[in-house]
Amino acid sequence: MRRLATLALLVTLLAPTAALAVQPDEILKDPALESRARDLSHGLRCLVCQNQSIDDSEAPLARDLRLLVRERLTKGDSDSQVLDYLVARYGEFVLLKPRLEPHTLLLWGLPPTALLIGIFAVVVMARRRDKAAAAPSALSPTEQQRLAALVEPGRD
Amino acid sequence: MIPELGHYALVLALALGLMQAVAPMIGAYTRDAALMRLANSTALMQFFFVAFSFAALTVSYVTSDFSVANVFENSHSMMPLIYKMSSVWGNHEGSMLLWVLILSLFGAMVAAFGANLPATLKAHVLAVQSWIACAFYLFILLTSNPFLRMAEAPLEGRDLNPILQDPGLAIHPPLLYIGYVGFSIAFSFAIAALIDGRIDAAWARWVRPWTLAAWIFLTLGIAMGSYWAYYTLGWGGFWFWDPVENASLMPWLAGTALLHSAVVMEKRNALKVWTILLAILTFSLSLIGTFLVRSGVLTSVHSFASDPTRGVFILIILVFFIGGSLSLFAWRAPLLKQGGLFAPISRESALVFNNLFLTTACLTVFVGTLYPLALEAFTGAKISVGAPFFNLTFGPLFVALMFVMPFGPLLAWKRGDALGVAQRLMAAFGVGLAAIAATFAVQGGQAILAPFGVGLAFFVMAGSLVDLAERTALFRGPLATSRMRAAGLPRSVWGTAVAHFGLAVTLLGIIGAASWGTERILSLKPTQTVSLSGYELTFDGLVQQSGPNYQAQVAKFTVRSGGVPVAVMEPAKRNFSSRSMTTNEAALLTRGAGQLYLSLGDAEPDGSLAIRLYYKPLVMLIWLGAVVMMLGGGLSLSDRRLRVGAPKPAKKPATKPTLQPAE
Numbered sequence: 001m002r003r004l005a006t007l008a009l010l011v012t013l014l015a016p017t018a019a020l021a022v023q024p025d026e027i028l029k030d031p032a033l034e035s036r037a038r039d040l041s042h043g044l045r046c047l048v049c050q051n052q053s054i055d056d057s058e059a060p061l062a063r064d065l066r067l068l069v070r071e072r073l074t075k076g077d078s079d080s081q082v083l084d085y086l087v088a089r090y091g092e093f094v095l096l097k098p099r100l101e102p103h104t105l106l107l108w109g110l111p112p113t114a115l116l117i118g119i120f121a122v123v124v125m126a127r128r129r130d131k132a133a134a135a136p137s138a139l140s141p142t143e144q145q146r147l148a149a150l151v152e153p154g155r156d
Numbered sequence: 157m158i159p160e161l162g163h164y165a166l167v168l169a170l171a172l173g174l175m176q177a178v179a180p181m182i183g184a185y186t187r188d189a190a191l192m193r194l195a196n197s198t199a200l201m202q203f204f205f206v207a208f209s210f211a212a213l214t215v216s217y218v219t220s221d222f223s224v225a226n227v228f229e230n231s232h233s234m235m236p237l238i239y240k241m242s243s244v245w246g247n248h249e250g251s252m253l254l255w256v257l258i259l260s261l262f263g264a265m266v267a268a269f270g271a272n273l274p275a276t277l278k279a280h281v282l283a284v285q286s287w288i289a290c291a292f293y294l295f296i297l298l299t300s301n302p303f304l305r306m307a308e309a310p311l312e313g314r315d316l317n318p319i320l321q322d323p324g325l326a327i328h329p330p331l332l333y334i335g336y337v338g339f340s341i342a343f344s345f346a347i348a349a350l351i352d353g354r355i356d357a358a359w360a361r362w363v364r365p366w367t368l369a370a371w372i373f374l375t376l377g378i379a380m381g382s383y384w385a386y387y388t389l390g391w392g393g394f395w396f397w398d399p400v401e402n403a404s405l406m407p408w409l410a411g412t413a414l415l416h417s418a419v420v421m422e423k424r425n426a427l428k429v430w431t432i433l434l435a436i437l438t439f440s441l442s443l444i445g446t447f448l449v450r451s452g453v454l455t456s457v458h459s460f461a462s463d464p465t466r467g468v469f470i471l472i473i474l475v476f477f478i479g480g481s482l483s484l485f486a487w488r489a490p491l492l493k494q495g496g497l498f499a500p501i502s503r504e505s506a507l508v509f510n511n512l513f514l515t516t517a518c519l520t521v522f523v524g525t526l527y528p529l530a531l532e533a534f535t536g537a538k539i540s541v542g543a544p545f546f547n548l549t550f551g552p553l554f555v556a557l558m559f560v561m562p563f564g565p566l567l568a569w570k571r572g573d574a575l576g577v578a579q580r581l582m583a584a585f586g587v588g589l590a591a592i593a594a595t596f597a598v599q600g601g602q603a604i605l606a607p608f609g610v611g612l613a614f615f616v617m618a619g620s621l622v623d624l625a626e627r628t629a630l631f632r633g634p635l636a637t638s639r640m641r642a643a644g645l646p647r648s649v650w651g652t653a654v655a656h657f658g659l660a661v662t663l664l665g666i667i668g669a670a671s672w673g674t675e676r677i678l679s680l681k682p683t684q685t686v687s688l689s690g691y692e693l694t695f696d697g698l699v700q701q702s703g704p705n706y707q708a709q710v711a712k713f714t715v716r717s718g719g720v721p722v723a724v725m726e727p728a729k730r731n732f733s734s735r736s737m738t739t740n741e742a743a744l745l746t747r748g749a750g751q752l753y754l755s756l757g758d759a760e761p762d763g764s765l766a767i768r769l770y771y772k773p774l775v776m777l778i779w780l781g782a783v784v785m786m787l788g789g790g791l792s793l794s795d796r797r798l799r800v801g802a803p804k805p806a807k808k809p810a811t812k813p814t815l816q817p818a819e
Binding site: 021104 | 389391396398399454497500508512513515519524527535538539540541542543545677678757758766768
């Protein structure tokens with residue numbers, strides 16, 4: 001409900017009439033190019049929306065971006081050239097999957113690191129527990145004396 | 157008068173809450189039974205007053221009392237009754253009131269049904285529960301009062317946001333909140349155990365039903381929200397990795413981990429410290445979710461800074477409860493003695509694996525959700541983290557988790573036999589491989605990963621059936637014996653199998669909708685036909701209709717399959733003049749587990765209409781799987797050992813299950 005509430009707010013702000021995301025007149029004649037355009041659109045953020053890709057968004061700006069992507073593709077850009085072009089123009093914010101760079105190292109690195117640390121911690125703890133269970137601590141001198149006394153009564 | 161009474165009732169609830177936050181703890185410290193028992197009455201009365209307050213707001217909505225600012229801003233006299241009632245929580249102030257209503261309900265339930273709890277534990281639990289309640293009463297009374305009056309009452313309200321005028325609003329938030337807030341009980345039990353410095357298997361047995369109940373509601377709430385977004389937002393997506401969705405997914409992941417670790421603690425007296433930590437983390441994530449959604453920090457870091465009252469208040473609540481509970485944990489947890497040894501291959505280890513992967517998955521969602529906010533706050537750099545990131549990081553973790561899932565229930569406690577279990581799972585492996593081959597045969601090389609996903613889903617489904625077959629000795633002896641054994645199986649065993657089965661069903665639905673969906677986007681003139689995945693849709697024309705508070709443009713389509721008419725689909729656009737807003741009502745046609753999904757675009761002057769038509773195979777399984785998971789949770793909850801409550805340690809041998817170790 002809350003995501004709807006925020007979305008609803010955006011809809012009020014941005015789109016007075018509900019329209020489709022991808023409109024029929026945008027679609028390219030060449031199905032291969034069109035499917036590349038759709039794939040790219042899924043990974044591009046509608047800059048004025050909350051976490052919506054331009055493929056899903058009804059905002060006019062998203063339409064502009066969709067048309068831009070198609071324009072670059074028909075001009076013969078490769079997928080990565082299109083992305084580079086958009087990043088140069090709108091900044092990294094436009095990518096829904098951030099590139100691996102120094103400032104996103106933590107984002108990409110934390111989950112796998114945490115998993116490795118977790119596995120390591122589990123193994124270490126299991127080892128420690130096994131050791132504690134396998135080798136009970138040595139008897140203290142007093143205990144040894146008492147044991148000796150029990151085993152060989154009358155020795156001392 | 158009624159709003160003032162509601163406001164006053166909330167103040168009274170706060171007063172009772174403050175009493176309950178202190179008195180039982182003093183009672184527990186001085187061994188004063190009367191002081192400890194005080195919490196029972198105050199918890200019940202708190203619920204009474206909050207319920208009264210909530211009812212007062214509801215009455216203001218139902219009677220369209222626009223002198224109340226909250227009603228004026230979110231209601232309209234022409235709205236159907238059900239939306240008038242659900243608008244109560246369709247806004248910030250009202251939803252917080254629902255939050256405390258559920259919180260006080262849980263407190264009252266502990267007071268009413270916790271008769272077999274040790275007195276000090278119960279006193280501490282109710283006191284902690286009341287700390288949380290007081291923090292949120294104060295939040296409502298000081299920053300988000302829903303009962304504020306306006307000097308001059310307007311004649312008409314501004315109407316509820318049209319997107320929220322949907323039965324979904326009546327169901328989804330209450331379910332979600334019951335789940336969120338239900339975890340507060342596990343939290344309170346954890347804090348009480350830390351204060352007591354004592355924890356045992358009986359503790360886990362008390363905590364488990366509450367956690368399970370919260371988990372069931374959260375599962376259903378998330379699934380319901382997903383379905384609502386799917387049919388309302390008009391582009392047929394079922395999960396968007398939106399921060400607000402992630403806020404509900406994180407407690408679910410942590411809560412699922414908690415359910416599993418509590419089993420280890422209950423059965424084997426191991427993983428105590430970890431279970432306590434998970435109980436704290438699960439509710440902390442619920443609080444963080446509330447903060448994320450309610451503070452406005454998500455829209456942008458700047459909007460948070462420009463109106464910080466609410467945000468800062470919730471932030472203080474967060475710091476107090478999360479920081480406080482973790483400090484208490486660091487201080488007191490070393491006192492708790494570890495028990496139960498187990499070998500690397502054992503049911504315990506499988507559950508540790510489950511916990512490791514679920515918490516890492518939870519961390520992944522956490523990092524992905526909060527990293528952009530933190531980065532912007534600290535460096536000013538703006539990045540987006542969306543679905544592609546989560547699919548790449550969260551996906552593999554869940555695949556690993558699901559692959560190991562069938563092994564867990566088949567492994568023995570303490571020391572298991574991996575090879576033996578693998579042998580017993582042979583049939584399930586076979587089913588999985590056959591599913592992979594069959595999927596490849598049907599779809600070809602179109603979506604390379606899809607067949608493996610289908611194989612995994614079938615492996616898990618078959619695995620849970622193998623688990624049941626093994627326990628009932630099916631195919632190994634006379635059927636009558638198996639039937640007897642099946643009747644004797646603890647309900648929690650059935651619950652495990654059913655819930656695991658449900659998760660696989662959901663996986664199947666996700667794969668189907670994501671890999672084999674088809675779509676057409678085009679303009680149609682009346683009488684023209686479009687075909688997709690074996691269905692032909694003919695556009696019969698546009699009709700105007702009027703609803704209670706909107707005007708609708710309804711497009712009629714006749715759906716034919718193989719030339720035979722099977723249904724009529726009527727997607728519509730509704731225009732709400734009160735907010736000059738238009739909503740898009742997609743038409744859905746369920747065929748088997750798949751759905752045809754039709755949503756409207758703009759009508760052109762030449763009479764043609766832009767449409768977006770999808771066929772989504774298996775999509776219904778996503779939500780059906782969630783319902784199955786929920787049923788599994790329900791079966792577990794009805795297990796005898798949870799129903800009769802935790803026995804006192806001395807009576808324990810008497811209730812030992814005779815046939816099988818449970819779970």
